[in-house]
Amino acid sequence: MSANHDGANLLEVRGLTKIFGTLTACDHIDLNIAKGEIHALLGENGAGKSTLVKMLFGSLEPNSGEIFWNGQAVRITSPGAAKKLGIGMVFQHFSLFEALTAAENIALSLDDGSPISSIAAKARALSYSYGLPLDPESLVGDLSVGERQRIEIIRCLLQTPQLIILDEPTSVLTPQEADKLFETLERLRSEGKSILYISHRLEEVKRICDRATVLRHGKVVGHCNPREETAASLARMMVGNEVQAVVRAPVEGIETAQPLLEIRSLSRKPATPFSIPLKTISLNVRAGEVIGIAGVAGNGQGEFFESVSGEVLQQDAASVRIRGKDAGGLTITGRRLLGAAFVPEERLGHGAAPRMKLSENLLLSRHATDGRAFVGAGGMVKSGAVYAASQRIIEAMDVRKSAPDPEAAALSGGNLQKFIVGRELDRRPSVMVVNQPTWGVDAGAAAHIRQALIELSRSGSAVLVISQDLDELFEISDAIAVMHNGELSKPMPIAEATFEKVGLLMGGAEPGHAEHTLETA
């Protein structure tokens, strides 16, 4: 399979098994990682990838099986032991401290006693040399998901590990940033380091990975050379059957349709010293169309979402209009009552209360809009109706779970996202605003969510999708606008949009440029 297979394995895993109650999350997993290779770990949500990786990083203890490091049998009893061996990890659910600065976060995972200021300088230098610019003084709580991931990557690299485990690293990067990351990974590989690369993006696995191990339902279902496979054949191995492609019929005569969501010169001052001001953003989303907003993480998308959803109110009530009514002064509930629905970027703690059941999370977001269905006389909750509705959503969105009505935190990221999107779709909202609809969600589930958003728009709703995943935006949008440094470009009809044009706008090229191409087209 690989040229340096003989005796040069950095890590060998034999029969690793992890059992949670009645669920065998990992069932006799075998895995070899050679020195200087990029090894892909593929599988759907719940296939056991995270469990396997947690055992390799010492945060979970296997029930049985052996791990060999450089040919020596080892027990990895804690993350500290893993770090000592030379295993570094970039987490999918970030292990960052929000109340601390980037530099302090990095210092915490380094065991040397060097002062924070020198760590900050080192981190800054390293981050620029790898093309992942980072301000070590910024407070993590103020940073976007993409920026937080940069901290994780830089933190891992500063530990100079032999094996780097990356869990979904590119899901929040622009194509250009991802290219930089791939260069970084290739550079690390040429330095003789090994990388275990977890991703749902099959194209990039094909592009950079030397070998792949595919998991399904906790078992290894195959090893392969991804370069010899097609994305479709890899997906088939992961899912066990064909993944349905997203279908988007072009819309006709959209120019005359009613705008259901109107943003009129929306401006916002920076809320914290680190956040981005919004500069006179205007946008119409009409009934029947999906508009995508592209942009590098941290260019004001979060601030924009907060303003549109009503988490932050506007001075000028007319700056956000929903179904022809001024909504700028309304709270989230007020805007929901006008027929809008919102899905924020962060699932746990924002989109859902982690320690509450799914049915309770359903009630939290819909108690006002569906008051008649869910709340009875005297303000008593009709728990039967809420439960039935949550089961309906679970079925419609194919949410996989371990209990009939589990806590939100007990679901895997992708399954929780399916539930949160489903919760809003179930209302048939006439305006839907989604931030990062499929971040960290596997291919099958992502296709499901995207198709559902398109169908919602075709049934006469206005859908606004903010995403850093360009593939996704090109798949579902009828027009794409780009947010850069708090400014929004004019939406570009999908027929005229190319990766290159959008990428240039994301990088801060003249917004007028896009307008010009629009007019001449």
Added chain:
Amino acid sequence: MDITVNILLTIATAATPLLIAAIGELVVERSGVLNLGVEGMMIMGAVAGFGAGYLTGSPWIGLLAAIAMGAVFSLLFAVMTLSLATNQVATGLSLTLLGLGLSGMIGTSFVGQPGVRLPNLDIPGLSSIPVVGKLLFGQDPVFYISIALTAAVMWFLFKTRTGLTLRSIGDSHASAHALGIKVIRYRYLSVIFGGACAGLAGGHLSLVYTPQWVENMSAGRGWIALALVVFASWRPWRVLAGAYIFGAVWIGQLHAQAFGIPVPSQMLSSLPYLATVVVLVLISRNKRLTMMNTPASLGQPFVPDR
């Protein structure tokens, strides 16, 4: 002039036990643990301090006994909440109730006995300088310990790597665990430190403030210390400010009552609480700073999944 100095001295004496107990609890809460047992640990420290001092005749042995008792008593809380992951609020409350009851039982034979008092510092020459001499060089040893402790905790939390680690655990124990930080060990040590501080504060009550044993002599000071930590938004120098504002208004209203000011005594008695809350709320207006300093995982039990 003498009266002013004396009033200032009594303010310091009133503020010292609050400050020590609150600084200890601040460290505990910064590590993400909420120990509502401060009152109980304090009173246990007071009875142990008095008893050991009374039996040996040495107030210093008394002070050490108070510290040790506070630490041992807090260990009970640590085992329950950290190893057995019980509810911190309920466990802390029961620790207070247990401490109040147990100290009364232990102290029955001490009631009415003459205690020993820690001597004030007396540096020849310096202590006799008018005004500043007594304030700076003539107070009881625990006063100096309390100031040094505040400075040390401030330095530890914000200038050392270990302090940073401790704060990170308070912010997110799950993230800290993922990085390989020994969450439970840090929390044990924090809780025991907090217990030792509460014990020392109790020792101050029975060896300095009023050198005798009276049941329930902590009189709610543990609760005030707890409130100070929150209102000071978990920042040491604000705890110091809060403790002294409370002490000052407390002493002030006592004098006012003695002078017979025509204000209902209940009103005057509530003044220290009111003044402390108002001042600390005013200095914590910066929401962002408060958010940064609030331990996000406060009070949540941590069970690492294995």
